[in-house]
Amino acid sequence: MNSLLQDVTDRIIERSQATRAEYLQKIDKARRQGPHRGALSCGNLAHGFAACNKAEKSDLRSMVKANVAIVSAYNDMLSAHQPYETYPAIIKQAVSEVGSVAQFAGGTPAMCDGVTQGNAGMDLSLMSRDVIAMSAAVALSHNMFDAALMLGICDKIVPGQLIGSLSFGHLPTVFVPAGPMPSGLPNKEKARVRQAFAEGKVGREELLEAESQSYHSAGTCTFYGTANSNQLVVEMMGLHLPGSSFVNPGTPLRDALTRAAAVQATRLTDLGDNYMPIGHIVDAKAIVNGLVGLLATGGSTNHTMHLVAVARAAGYIINWDDFADISRAVPLMTRIYPNGSADINHFTAAGGMSLLFKQLLDAGLLHNDVNTICGKGLERYMLEPKLIDGELQWVDGPQESLDKEVLADVEKPFKPDGGLSVLSGNLGRAVIKTSALRTPHCHMKAPAVVFEDQFELDAAFKSGELNKDCIVVVRFQGPTAIGMPELHRLTPPLGVLQDRGYKVALVTDGRMSGASGKVPAAIHVTPEAYTGGLLNKVQNGDIIELNTETGALTLHVPEHELEAREAKQASLDNHHTGMGREMFTGMRSTLTGAEEGACSLFASQEQEA
Template identity: 55%
Template sequence: MTLHPKLTEITDRIVARSADTRGAYLDRMDQARRKGPSRGHLSCSGQAHAYAGAGPDQDKLATGQQGNLGIVTAYNDMLSAHQPYERYPTLIRDAIRAAGGTAQVAGGVPAMCDGVTQGEAGMELSLFSRDVIAMAAGVALSHATFDAAVFLGVCDKIVPGLVIAAQVFGHLPAVFIPAGPMTSGLSNDEKSKVRQKFAAGECGRDELMRAEMAAYHGPGTCTFYGTANTNQMLMEFMGLHLPGTSFINPGNDLRDALTVESARRALSLSDLGNTYTPVCDILNEKAFVNGIVGLMATGGSTNLLIHLVAMARAGGIVLDWQDFSEVSDLVPLMARVYPNGLADVNHFHAAGGLGYMIGQLLDAGLLHPDTSTVAGGGLSLYTQEPFLKDGTVAWREGTRQSLNDKILRPASDPFQSSGGLRRLAGNLGTGVIKISAVAQEHQVVEAPVRVFHDQDAVKAAFKAGELTDDVIVVVRFQGPKANGMPELHSLTPLLGICQGRGQKVALVTDGRMSGASGKVPAAIHVCPEALDGGPIAKLRDGDMLRVDARAGTLEILTEGVLDRPAETADLTGNHYGTGRELFTAFRAAVGAADSGASVFGS
């Protein structure tokens, strides 16, 4: 199928916009490749330090020319999604040793859980943790003793941070290795209903706790389609996973076999052989456009409108939210996975999953087929599914039809004709909105605003019975410079109650709403943020606002608002406690959300 001309136009625009920065980046990668791993240039003492802990691999490292694989791991057993990684270094070392090479854990990176910190002070470190992860991975690889790398990470900020680091070391091949989603427990819809009952005071904490434990019950990624699972989708669409690996559950033989094969594959792509495929060749402009297509076709996390921009800039590629909006207009919504539907990611995978979706989008001319991938060919390889054959992993062609059209639909007969995310622009500034789960009748909201400076104040107003009329809840001073741009997902249950009572309701914020943004329209990531004196800082209670997801507009309707002085807020309470005082430099240096909210500059 011929590539859709609009997709070509968008890609060509990104290429032209990025020409200077991308060219400079590729020059740096070429210089790094020519320099090569420095272990051969290290002093005898330096090499002895690097190999002292390598046990049976010491002699091979010191005397041989075999490849050495670096493992960067985000393992901890506080995150269910990352608990399976405890075993991976041993699996990988054994596999690489059997293949004649060596593997070492280059370093670990932090991995926090947004679900744990939701509504708590720790959430104010969440977005910044992405750049900390990138720096920590950079430190891990700075020893320059590796020919290739594997990255072990799944969740919200971890994968974007690791991708940023992989691009900084883009002359090295790298394979990302997932751990898979937990098996299905209490349905996400039932869990959500209990949360709403608790928010309304209709059940106690004991019932809430039982529901939460039944939903989050074992190792693996949370099963709703939030940021973590959106990350896994992106790694396949962008060619950094082996085909079909994203949604295989932890703890089975196929999952282990895929881990082993991913490690072998990473080392086989090194500059020591004839199939050298560095990250800088894989993550080009076409790969990022493919990632955006996947984001829209699946109705993925709003967080990726920040992360993909930051990830791309690490490789000299300049994306903007208009690119996302135009791709969204072009790409059909093909999946219904909670919070956009009742199914979880296990149901989505069983219905045909990413392989089916990639095949459909390729046939429709909505993906670049000619990108490089770690699988060794173009994106057509990603229509295949893995299986075990004589104890090792092999691939076969996946299903060419959906096995459940209530979860997964063909591109020719989608759930809706456009994707799940849209850019908003108007006299309030620019922002984004996720509409894949928002009913048509709720996609335009015009109402007076109630202005708050934190989400606790919103909860207090709700409990006091103050949010009973049509309302647009504005939560400001939540941007990256103000307090690290925390997610405001804990507001979802109470706003859902308001909507369920028949009120017209929306959220507008310079903060984030999370990958679980659902049925309530939420204009998020508003720029300029309040701390920068953006128009959102000039709103007062009662001002009329219009959030129009169909037209893509975000408009103050009350005259004279822009002539007012910007309000200020006392944010000193957000700058200490729970480690926040360690991030003063980050708050001072961070860029705007629409440029990736990164501390690394443009």
């Protein structure tokens, strides 16, 4: 095992001894109290299976047949989740054929950041993760289940379902993907049209046509954003069936994998000899494996918050230094948009997950002594699923990349590191994704142009005020301020400025997430401006330095001058009401900082710690 990765793992275990022990004690107590149908009163149990057919009622009364909970984030509007409409019927039939029962236990919210981007609904996006976690917990709270299937793919949904599942860590839980849509308009062309629209060179009709050709059918968006990062990380942690993350929806192989996932859940219950709950799969080594996969592929920076919150749900405390050290140990092995022009289907064609697992394992970059839903170790994940004469089988995958412009060899990576750096200085701490930058490192020292809202930048761009070297500051975008929306509407104009030859960068306490691209962006700045971070006091013309080689994020203003400046009072009324945002006032006030996961679920525990 790589020594630096082992050191990171050891320190996570060491710092988390008390919290992990408390977690294991909690899930062991839950196991001893159940399934928990046997602990229910006759009236409770009768309610629980009232809508079942006669055979299912008999099975559930017997207490020897498994009952599998289906928790789904299905909706028609989110293309990645639309295929889940048919999954419950497929799952129920597959589970019934092996002598068990599956019940649809509950739904979780599933908002699409692609629809809400740049609109009021985006202010709810990050907070929806915690609502999803609570919704999953509500679904499982009936105490009727021996195992669970989680149906979710996109940005906040999988992290939320993971957190909710881990609160029921005594239950075996299998995550069930639905797969990416087939490739559409090439990502490079889509980006070109977006920039042309930002410059006024094409109109809305041309832009809409390009977007429609890109996002064109059921399935996950094909760029390597948070949704596809979720799938890769979950498989790396052993919670998916091997090779199931990126099989297209609506195919016989996809349906076969869904049936197999359902059956696998029945094999892991406490009613048999292979009990394997999710709380025993998600341990420090599995979390590190997930981080390795994320960083080796240049995945979404959203996980610098999501995986912190997921780890905390399993009793582990991780921080951005862990991300940075793992990034230094792990080479960048893929070029998938926005880190390149290929999409996730091209990655699969080049060798996909089986080859990624093989290369990382061979290089000593993954812990192999881990539990998975398929047993001990990751060898099965070096295989890929195939339908052979109508039967699902796992066979050897490619032994080397079939397209080294998309998936490189571990010995000859695209970059020697994973492309994620932590910046710190008097402005606070931030993360920056360097894997998509035009140069391996970024060092900028330029005057600040300050905005209190992402929408203010449009007018400045159109008026020509930004035609200069500058570091754009967009503040009061943090968790407590407005819920930390993504700021991707900033990308096209900043990209245009960069193409005009200006040196530009972004510093913000908001998010840019999985689609972070060629513009250097120091994001998730913490402490955020709203809660007293120094970002609050930055003024137009102040010199800011951003240096990924030294890790500096510095405001070059004398200390005595900063002390004399009054803190800026943000006017955020337009972000706190309308589109349901007024209902989230309480949640915003309890969100932890970005490095603590921007999470409302463990706020009191973090304060005690």
